Structures are given as C-alpha cells and as structure tokens.
Amino acid sequence: MQTATKTPFKDRARAALADRTLKLAIDRTTGTAETKRAAAVAGFPEFQAARERGRAIKDHVIANLGHYLEMFERNATASGAQVHWASDDAEARAIVTRICLNANAKIVTRSKSMLGEEIGLPHALADAGIERVETDLAEHIIQLAGEAPSHIIWPAMHRTREQVADLFREGHNPPPEAEDPATMVQSARVQLRAKFLGADVGISGANFLVADTGATCTVTNEGNAELTTTPPRIHIVTAGIEKIVPSTAHAFALLRLLVRSATGGEMTQYTTFHCGPKRPGDADGPEEMHIVLVDNGRTRMLADEFREMLRCIRCGACMNHCVVYRQIGGHAYGGTYPGPMGSVLTPVLDGLAASRDLPNACTMNGRCAEVCPVEIPLPTLLRAWRVRSWREGLEPGTLRAGIGLWARLAHRPRLYRLASRIGVRALRLFGKGGWISRLPLAGGWTAYRDLPRPPGRTFMEQYRARQKKGTRT
Known part of the structure; x- marks a missing residue:
C-alpha cells in the first residue's frame, strides 16, 4: 500500500509531462525493453x-x-x-x-x-x-x-x-x-x-x-x-x-x-x-x-469481472508498451502498481472513488493486451471500471452532462449530422499549417499535443462523394 497522495492524478500527470529529464529516463529504458522483447519473441517461434x-x-x-x-x-x-x-x-x-x-x-x-x-x-x-x-x-x-x-x-x-x-x-x-x-x-x-x-x-x-x-x-x-x-x-x-x-x-x-x-x-x-x-x-x-x-x-476479484487480472505474472510488458506510461512514468499513477495493470489493480486496492481517473487515462489502443504473456484483456477490464464508475455516479457532473448531450444528439440522426457538419467546419477555423494548437474547451489536450486539422467535410459527406464518383465511373 503506497502512501496515499492528496495531489490529483491530473496534477501529477501534468507535472510529469513537464519533466524533460523524466521523459529521457523513461525513453531510455522502455525503448530498450520493447526492442529486446520483440527480439526475444521473434527468436522463440x-x-x-x-x-x-x-x-x-x-x-x-x-x-x-x-x-x-x-x-x-x-x-x-x-x-x-x-x-x-x-x-x-x-x-x-x-x-x-x-x-x-x-x-x-x-x-x-x-x-x-x-x-x-x-x-x-x-x-x-x-x-x-x-x-x-x-x-x-x-x-x-x-x-x-x-x-x-x-x-x-x-x-x-x-x-x-x-x-x-x-x-x-x-x-x-x-x-x-x-x-x-x-x-x-x-x-x-x-x-x-x-x-x-x-x-x-x-x-x-x-x-x-x-x-x-x-x-x-x-x-x-x-x-x-x-x-x-x-x-x-x-x-x-x-x-x-x-x-x-x-x-x-x-x-x-x-x-x-x-x-x-x-x-x-x-x-x-x-x-x-x-x-x-x-x-x-x-x-x-x-x-x-x-x-x-x-x-x-x-x-474478492474471483467473484467479479476482474477475475482475469489474477493471471498477471508481473512482467511489466504492458507498461513498456503503454503510450500513457511512456509519457508520464510510474509515480504519476499514485498507487503501488503503475501502468495498465496498475490502473486495473489500484481501484481494487484503494477503492474506485479514489482512483477513477486511472481507467479513464487509458487510450484503449490495445497494445497492453497484445504483449501480455498470459493474454489478460486489459482494455476490457479498464472499460469495466469506467462502466462501474458511471453506474456509481462517480463521474463529474460536467462530464455526465456532456455525454448526456451527445447521447441526445446521437438519438436524432438528422440533428447529429447537422452538428457534425457545423463542428468540422468550425474546427478548421482554429487550424494553422495543418494543425490545431489551441482549442476552446480542449486545453487538456492541446496543452501537450496538437490536433490535426480536420478535412472540410464529415466522414459521411466524404463517403457519399466517393460512392457517387464510383457510380459515375
């Protein structure tokens, strides 16, 4: 049980992202680990x-x-x-x-x-x-x-x-x-x-x-x-x-x-x-x-959806391949176990209310599950914590309101398509040189990375245009 910290996860992550020496140290080790693991697996048919x-x-x-x-x-x-x-x-x-x-x-x-x-x-x-x-x-x-x-x-x-x-x-x-x-x-x-x-x-x-x-x-x-x-x-x-x-x-x-x-x-x-x-x-x-x-x-894990986490043999491969861990390191997670496996285990050990940010920090890219030697479906387990957090009412009111608004739009296809068309065209106004470096209400993202400037049309508009082009051909 690591000593509890009162500093919120987002503040810890923000401090880690600003530490260039930390990033250098992480890259040295995880990069070598990723390369050596790949060679070891390739040499073991x-x-x-x-x-x-x-x-x-x-x-x-x-x-x-x-x-x-x-x-x-x-x-x-x-x-x-x-x-x-x-x-x-x-x-x-x-x-x-x-x-x-x-x-x-x-x-x-x-x-x-x-x-x-x-x-x-x-x-x-x-x-x-x-x-x-x-x-x-x-x-x-x-x-x-x-x-x-x-x-x-x-x-x-x-x-x-x-x-x-x-x-x-x-x-x-x-x-x-x-x-x-x-x-x-x-x-x-x-x-x-x-x-x-x-x-x-x-x-x-x-x-x-x-x-x-x-x-x-x-x-x-x-x-x-x-x-x-x-x-x-x-x-x-x-x-x-x-x-x-x-x-x-x-x-x-x-x-x-x-x-x-x-x-x-x-x-x-x-x-x-x-x-x-x-x-x-x-x-x-x-x-x-x-x-x-x-x-x-x-x-307790034996009786719930996190039973598969008990397979873990503590190899650390999920951390070495995690895009989030490789940006913020282990201490930002705030618990005993960092990375994807820690984001599943920490809510078990410390309670979901104290650690709900960890499952939400995952990008769900699936790299951790791909390299896990005992095939633990880590993204599925992290998603399960997100579902439980929602059901227990632990998500902030602003997030619940935002998702509720999106849900209402998604249930009204014509309104959703209209909002998408307006949104895509509005986002282009913030782009410069093919990228968006600042965006209202998205500072948590653009503070550390740029968004690619979207095309001028939605996916469905582009799809229909290609369909028409194919028909004419």
Missing part, C-alpha cells in the same frame, strides 16, 4: 503456444485456488516452513513485524518485492525501529532518494545515470570514484555487503509458489535475493495468493514467458527455489522460514 499454455495454467489455478493453496501449505509445512495467512495489508504488516520483533532483529535486508510495497512493509519496519536495507540495486537507489518504485521491474527507471551518481556521492561512504556504471555498482556492493552478512532477517517476495513441493521461487539478475535469503537466521517470504502454480514444471512454463516479456532474455541469471529452512547437514541457509500468504482483495 513457440511463443504464442507458450502464451496459450500459460493462460491455461493460470486459469486452472484460479478456478481451483483453494485446492492448490491447501496443498502448498501442507507441503511447505512438511518442509519445515511456517505458513501465515493475511486477509489484508494491515494483517500482513503485523505478521512480518511481529516475526522481526520476536527475533530481536536490528537489521533486515529485503530483495525487491512489489507485494511488500503493496502492504506497506517499508513504513511498517521503520515504525517498528528496524533498519531496512534494500538489496536490489534499483531499490537501493530509490531508498537513497526516499522514493517509491516507478516500475515493477526497474524501480528506479525514472532516474538517469547522472542523478544516480549524485545520490551515490551523497549517500555512500566512501563515495564512488567515478560516474561510470561499473564504478557505481562496485560502490553499491561495498555499501551492501556488510549488511548482507550482518542482517538478522531477510525478506523476499516470490515469483511463484509451487503447490506440490511447498517451495517458493525467486527470479533476479543480481543474486541479491540469494544473499538476502541465505545468510540471515530468518527468511520471510511475502506473496500474493495468486502466485500459486501446481508444480515446478508449470513454474518453468511461466518462467519462459516471464523473462522474455520482462527483460527480453531467455532465463535470468538467478532462478532459485527455496524449500524450507536449513536442514541438518546443510552448509548454509536460514534457521527459520516463514511464508506470509496475502489476500488483500484477491479473493
């Missing part, structure tokens, strides 16, 4: 078949969620792990904090987990007086900046290399000797290594929960998850209940989709399955392993 299988796996699990969760709890407990159930974010925070306090933990290392952000874990640990150390390099950057993640795969993508160098000079002791990536990574390694080895508790998320073994799976490119989960005395996993899969084979089927869609690779450098705490004879590992399974609205 079975990708569409893999998508269909991935969708089938997730749909099967969603339809049998209770069965597989019980199986997971049974097998995880048999391996020596302790399984905890949290109905909402507050209960999840309380469970994790209690485990840390009972262990007299002074330092807690944490590998990247959006579920941890969702339940407000960073703030809970701080309130309990426990030092939290983010071990993912990008999370380390935003911790130094005092910010929340702006992307679910690249949390610091809104920061340029030059800005990161400034943060490291201020937050590292000693500061890095140069601004090149290798030197800055080495500086972060120096800062974090002692924390890895001195932590009392390590907290991770889970990309998958394997029902038939009770194992949890983490996927990283830095190895920080392994250093977070292995040296400390206690390992805590926080995961949403939808992360369950029937078996390891099913996990690998989804991994083939996740990695290609997220980073454009075939497999990450580190894919690790954790199954219980350290056993007699093991060289290393935690003495205790706790798994906190979080609902926080997911069960």
Whole structure:
C-alpha cells in the first residue's frame, strides 16, 4: 500500500509531462525493453503456444485456488516452513513485524518485492525501529532518494545515470570514484555487503509458489535475493495468493514467458527455489522460514469481472508498451502498481472513488493486451471500471452532462449530422499549417499535443462523394 497522495492524478500527470529529464529516463529504458522483447519473441517461434499454455495454467489455478493453496501449505509445512495467512495489508504488516520483533532483529535486508510495497512493509519496519536495507540495486537507489518504485521491474527507471551518481556521492561512504556504471555498482556492493552478512532477517517476495513441493521461487539478475535469503537466521517470504502454480514444471512454463516479456532474455541469471529452512547437514541457509500468504482483495476479484487480472505474472510488458506510461512514468499513477495493470489493480486496492481517473487515462489502443504473456484483456477490464464508475455516479457532473448531450444528439440522426457538419467546419477555423494548437474547451489536450486539422467535410459527406464518383465511373 503506497502512501496515499492528496495531489490529483491530473496534477501529477501534468507535472510529469513537464519533466524533460523524466521523459529521457523513461525513453531510455522502455525503448530498450520493447526492442529486446520483440527480439526475444521473434527468436522463440513457440511463443504464442507458450502464451496459450500459460493462460491455461493460470486459469486452472484460479478456478481451483483453494485446492492448490491447501496443498502448498501442507507441503511447505512438511518442509519445515511456517505458513501465515493475511486477509489484508494491515494483517500482513503485523505478521512480518511481529516475526522481526520476536527475533530481536536490528537489521533486515529485503530483495525487491512489489507485494511488500503493496502492504506497506517499508513504513511498517521503520515504525517498528528496524533498519531496512534494500538489496536490489534499483531499490537501493530509490531508498537513497526516499522514493517509491516507478516500475515493477526497474524501480528506479525514472532516474538517469547522472542523478544516480549524485545520490551515490551523497549517500555512500566512501563515495564512488567515478560516474561510470561499473564504478557505481562496485560502490553499491561495498555499501551492501556488510549488511548482507550482518542482517538478522531477510525478506523476499516470490515469483511463484509451487503447490506440490511447498517451495517458493525467486527470479533476479543480481543474486541479491540469494544473499538476502541465505545468510540471515530468518527468511520471510511475502506473496500474493495468486502466485500459486501446481508444480515446478508449470513454474518453468511461466518462467519462459516471464523473462522474455520482462527483460527480453531467455532465463535470468538467478532462478532459485527455496524449500524450507536449513536442514541438518546443510552448509548454509536460514534457521527459520516463514511464508506470509496475502489476500488483500484477491479473493474478492474471483467473484467479479476482474477475475482475469489474477493471471498477471508481473512482467511489466504492458507498461513498456503503454503510450500513457511512456509519457508520464510510474509515480504519476499514485498507487503501488503503475501502468495498465496498475490502473486495473489500484481501484481494487484503494477503492474506485479514489482512483477513477486511472481507467479513464487509458487510450484503449490495445497494445497492453497484445504483449501480455498470459493474454489478460486489459482494455476490457479498464472499460469495466469506467462502466462501474458511471453506474456509481462517480463521474463529474460536467462530464455526465456532456455525454448526456451527445447521447441526445446521437438519438436524432438528422440533428447529429447537422452538428457534425457545423463542428468540422468550425474546427478548421482554429487550424494553422495543418494543425490545431489551441482549442476552446480542449486545453487538456492541446496543452501537450496538437490536433490535426480536420478535412472540410464529415466522414459521411466524404463517403457519399466517393460512392457517387464510383457510380459515375
């Protein structure tokens, strides 16, 4: 649960659009991600078949969620792990904090987990007086900046290399000797290594929960998850209940989709399955392993039209291809999850009244659905939120009045055609050089982009003219 902000979405978006450095940072990352994903998919002819299988796996699990969760709890407990159930974010925070306090933990290392952000874990640990150390390099950057993640795969993508160098000079002791990536990574390694080895508790998320073994799976490119989960005395996993899969084979089927869609690779450098705490004879590992399974609205989604959102494997591809996200970045969305998937999930987590602007910010171009590895119909779900917002009377009175006026015109074809003819000709008066840069009552659009100057006739007028021309021919 990201800290709520009182700034309206439109104001946040307006500020983001005016930030040229932010746009540069977003373009660098999303452009590379889009290119690499396209190459990875092109080099994997079975990708569409893999998508269909991935969708089938997730749909099967969603339809049998209770069965597989019980199986997971049974097998995880048999391996020596302790399984905890949290109905909402507050209960999840309380469970994790209690485990840390009972262990007299002074330092807690944490590998990247959006579920941890969702339940407000960073703030809970701080309130309990426990030092939290983010071990993912990008999370380390935003911790130094005092910010929340702006992307679910690249949390610091809104920061340029030059800005990161400034943060490291201020937050590292000693500061890095140069601004090149290798030197800055080495500086972060120096800062974090002692924390890895001195932590009392390590907290991770889970990309998958394997029902038939009770194992949890983490996927990283830095190895920080392994250093977070292995040296400390206690390992805590926080995961949403939808992360369950029937078996390891099913996990690998989804991994083939996740990695290609997220980073454009075939497999990450580190894919690790954790199954219980350290056993007699093991060289290393935690003495205790706790798994906190979080609902926080997911069960409620099972019963409504947003059920398909539970397929999401958190790859971030929908963000990288979203024309809105690529203009305003993640923080403008104001919730834990940004982009198209966040615009569906945030109303579930924070309530529709507080987040109705997010579904309305979508252009409905469909790119997010095209690239989703498990074929979630994101535009359809966003449209469902719009319908619900209208039915609940959450839309502004001016908007409802405007749509009501349009509806009255649309039910009167002759009047509608007359209004269209007048409108098209009136719009041409505001055009200059083929574009309209200023338009009364449309400042929200023309403040950031130009409208093409329309032709002098409506579509129907042009259509009839072509029909007549064709008849004469």
